[in-house]
Amino acid sequence: MNLSDLDPGKIPRHIAIILDGNGRWAKQRGLIRQQGHKAGADNVETVADMMIAAGIPYMTVYAFSTENWKRSQEEVSYLMGLMRWYLKNYIKTALRKGIRLRFLGDASRLDQELQKLIIHAEEVTKDMPNLTLSFAINYGGRDEILRAVRKVSRDVADGKLDEKDIDETVFSSYLDTKGLPDPDLMIRTSGEERISNFLLWQLAYSELYFTDVYWPDFSEEDLEKAIRSYAARDRRFGGRKK
Numbered sequence: 001m002n003l004s005d006l007d008p009g010k011i012p013r014h015i016a017i018i019l020d021g022n023g024r025w026a027k028q029r030g031l032i033r034q035q036g037h038k039a040g041a042d043n044v045e046t047v048a049d050m051m052i053a054a055g056i057p058y059m060t061v062y063a064f065s066t067e068n069w070k071r072s073q074e075e076v077s078y079l080m081g082l083m084r085w086y087l088k089n090y091i092k093t094a095l096r097k098g099i100r101l102r103f104l105g106d107a108s109r110l111d112q113e114l115q116k117l118i119i120h121a122e123e124v125t126k127d128m129p130n131l132t133l134s135f136a137i138n139y140g141g142r143d144e145i146l147r148a149v150r151k152v153s154r155d156v157a158d159g160k161l162d163e164k165d166i167d168e169t170v171f172s173s174y175l176d177t178k179g180l181p182d183p184d185l186m187i188r189t190s191g192e193e194r195i196s197n198f199l200l201w202q203l204a205y206s207e208l209y210f211t212d213v214y215w216p217d218f219s220e221e222d223l224e225k226a227i228r229s230y231a232a233r234d235r236r237f238g239g240r241k242k
């Protein structure tokens with residue numbers, strides 16, 4: 001990907017992705033949904049490498065939503081197994097490539113092994129400098145905000161936080177994304193044009209980009225198109241055009 005013609009200030013620093021269409025990708029090929037999820041997981045790794053090559057320091061992917069428990073037990077348990085397997089293998093790769101791993105969402109509902117892997121992965125990769133790759137697992141934007149509100153209330157009750165000090169910066173520090181900049185660009189694949197409970201607070205001023213491509217097919221060319229679309233936009237944040 002050659003972005004050297006773009007003003008560096010026009011390249012997004014944080015790209016969040018709703019990776020969608022794994023099931024339809026599989027169906028289109030006469031495969032089972034699980035094979036779509038496997039291909040989708042492989043593509044997360046491929047796209048992370050593209051981010052590093054493009055000099056984009058933050059990537060966040062929506063891997064499993066708080067609503068995805070509604071799927072069949074078979075599909076849910078395959079997805080959990082895939083995440084365990086993938087993460088176990090990926091930690092070494094992340095260390096080699098300088099990738100910091102983070103997790104967003106309520107881990108308490110995940111199995112013990114996955115919870116332990118998450119804690120371990122975050123700990124051992126915490127100083128990695130090239131890319132912060134965050135996985136949203138059992139993540140819902142509303143759930144995240146409610147969990148933050150409970151923590152804020154507890155700190156107020158305990159006298160650790162004064163109610164009048166709760167501003168946007170303080171509140172943000174109670175969210176799972178603490179320390180991450182808000183996404184500049186949010187990409188959703190597979191033709192669906194909705195947020196599906198992803199990063200509700202953090203996407204307040206993100207640019208949105210939708211593509212019909214199914215996630216396992218999302219290529220370097222598709223990423224470049226999304227970045228170029230972003231670069232051509234005028235972000236006003238409520239102000240006036242310069």
Ligand code: IPE
Nearest residue numbers: 019020021022023024025063
């Ligand atoms: C996205 O692919 C992956 C997850 C939500 C876990 P889907 O499984 O939603 O694929 P489609 O939307 O059925 O094609």
Ligand code: IPE
Nearest residue numbers: 018019020062063064065196
């Ligand atoms: C959103 O995709 C969640 C993830 C990508 C993890 P879904 O496929 O679950 O979303 P809906 O149901 O089409 O809104």
Ligand code: MG
Nearest residue numbers: 020021022023
């Ligand atoms: Mg879907």
